[in-house]
Amino acid sequence: MDAAVTRRTPLEDAWTLMGELFWQMRPRMVRVAGEFGLSPPQLFALKTLDPDNPVPMSALATALHCDNSNVTGLVDGLEAQGLVERRPGEHDRRVRMLVVTERGGAVRDRLTAAMQEVPPQLAALSAADQQALRDILRRALG
Amino acid sequence: MDAAVTRRTPLEDAWTLMGELFWQMRPRMVRVAGEFGLSPPQLFALKTLDPDNPVPMSALATALHCDNSNVTGLVDGLEAQGLVERRPGEHDRRVRMLVVTERGGAVRDRLTAAMQEVPPQLAALSAADQQALRDILRRALG
DNA sequence: GGCAAAGGTTGAGGTTATCAACTGTTGCCT
DNA sequence: AGGCAACAGTTGATAACCTCAACCTTTGCC
Numbered sequence: 001m002d003a004a005v006t007r008r009t010p011l012e013d014a015w016t017l018m019g020e021l022f023w024q025m026r027p028r029m030v031r032v033a034g035e036f037g038l039s040p041p042q043l044f045a046l047k048t049l050d051p052d053n054p055v056p057m058s059a060l061a062t063a064l065h066c067d068n069s070n071v072t073g074l075v076d077g078l079e080a081q082g083l084v085e086r087r088p089g090e091h092d093r094r095v096r097m098l099v100v101t102e103r104g105g106a107v108r109d110r111l112t113a114a115m116q117e118v119p120p121q122l123a124a125l126s127a128a129d130q131q132a133l134r135d136i137l138r139r140a141l142g
Numbered sequence: 143m144d145a146a147v148t149r150r151t152p153l154e155d156a157w158t159l160m161g162e163l164f165w166q167m168r169p170r171m172v173r174v175a176g177e178f179g180l181s182p183p184q185l186f187a188l189k190t191l192d193p194d195n196p197v198p199m200s201a202l203a204t205a206l207h208c209d210n211s212n213v214t215g216l217v218d219g220l221e222a223q224g225l226v227e228r229r230p231g232e233h234d235r236r237v238r239m240l241v242v243t244e245r246g247g248a249v250r251d252r253l254t255a256a257m258q259e260v261p262p263q264l265a266a267l268s269a270a271d272q273q274a275l276r277d278i279l280r281r282a283l284g
Numbered sequence: 285g286g287c288a289a290a291g292g293t294t295g296a297g298g299t300t301a302t303c304a305a306c307t308g309t310t311g312c313c314t
Numbered sequence: 315a316g317g318c319a320a321c322a323g324t325t326g327a328t329a330a331c332c333t334c335a336a337c338c339t340t341t342g343c344c
Contacts, residue, residue, distance in 0.1 A: 008258070010276040011267070015260045017279040022164055027207045041331065058291060065169045070332055072293055077330095094291040094340045116150070118157045121282045125153070129278045134156040136271045136278075140263045141159050183300065200322060212301060214324060219299095236309045236322040 025119055032114045036107055037081065045074045046083060046108050047115070051100040056089065060098060083107055167261055174256045178249055179223065187216045188225060188250050189257065193242040198231065202240060225249055 008016075033043040041064075048063050049055070061071045075098065078084040083104030089095035100108060125133070150158075175185040183206075190205050191197070203213045217240065220226040225246030231237035242250060267275070 009272075011260050011264055011272040012258050014272065014276040014279050015264060016258060017276070017283050018160055018164070019257070020283060021279075022160070039330065056291075066331090067333055068292060069294080069334080073331075089291090092291080092341070096292070115161070116154050116158060118151075118153050122153055122157060125278065125282050129281060130151075130153040130156065132274060133278050134152040134159070136267065136275050137156050137159040137163075139271060140267050141162060181299065198322075208300090209302060210323060211303080211325080215300080231322090234310070234322085238323070 021119060021121065029115070032111070035114075036111055039077070042074055042077050043111060045071065046078060046100075046104065047111055049084065049098055049100050049104075049108070051105040051108065054087065054097040054099045056095040056097055057086075058095075078104070163261060163263065171257070174253070177256075178253055181219070184216055184219050185253060187213065188220060188242075188246065189253055191226065191240055191242050191246075191250070193247040193250065196229065196239040196241045198237040198239055199228075200237075220246070 029043075030040055033040045036043065038046065045060060045064060048060060057071050057075065058068055060075075061068045064071065064074075075084060075086065079086060082101055085099045085101055086096045087099050089097055122130070122133075171185075172182055175182045178185065180188065187202060187206060190202060199213050199217065200210055202217075203210045206213065206216075217226060217228065221228060224243055227241045227243055228238045229241050231239055264272070264275075
């Protein structure tokens with residue numbers, strides 16, 4: 001039984017713990033999406049879009065790490081709910097710029113706030129730990 | 143433009159950063175699963191199972207936060223590849239215990255190792271930060 | 285003008301997920 | 315003992331996501 005236990009570095013431990021934390025939060029994400037009448041992928045799509053910066057659909061596709069044809073359906077859903085608009089590109093008539101509507105922006109704000117809500121385990125940390133955690137992650141992700 | 147910027151606590155910042163980190167790692171998960179001939183859900187299912195502790199299918203369902211009928215298909219796939227076996231329960235003939243085969247255990251080990259691989263941004267942290275990160279997360283998740 | 289390449293859409297095919305309905309089994313309860 | 319509600323798992327219907335290949339339009343280059 002010893003063979004299965006490989007020595008783990010502190011960082012591997014940390015990474016695994018973060019994985020567990022996200023796994024526990026997964027159902028909450030699904031619930032939040034449902035509360036806004038969105039599927040999880042639609043939620044991520046809307047969250048990724050920037051109301052102040054319309055982008056072509058292909059940009060959303062790369063941001064979501066998925067195929068162009070996939071965002072077509074995703075945007076169809078968002079557009080059907082009046083959260084996003086397809087606007088023809090100005091210089092290039094091939095592209096369709098994704099514009100977040102006013103209502104879409106409002107939903108996106110509430111959405112972002114809901115997703116930002118911290119899991120209780122982290123909230124139980126001391127103030128010093130909370131700050132240290134942020135500082136370390138900032139150093140890592142810039 | 144001020145209205146959209148809500149003040150964020152250090153912890154919310156940290157949580158958001160962790161989210162970005164996981165988002166960036168998502169494609170890697172998909173790739174890893176593919177390398178083992180598994181779909182992501184199958185990967186998580188196999189990873190969740192304990193070779194030393196057979197559990198009924200319903201236990202896997204609750205662990206995966208999904209419906210019983212869903213794991214039926216997942217286990218079908220794993221069983222077709224000889225990674226998992228359905229064994230009749232001893233005391234209760236309704237239940238089917240999920241037993242990880244020898245080959246399944248081997249795959250699971252390699253799988254776990256691959257998923258444990260740390261994202262480069264975290265690996266770039268100082269040794270002190272790495273250890274502090276683990277300590278804080280341990281305090282949070284016990 | 286011709287043509288390769290890019291942006292999006294469509295359609296086919298495969299997978300995941302849920303729900304409702306169903307079978308078989310168990311255990312309680314009178 | 316018999317009856318019956320509850321549980322474990324499967325099946326079927328349905329919907330959504332995702333990818334790939336094929337296609338149309340537009341673009342930019344030669």
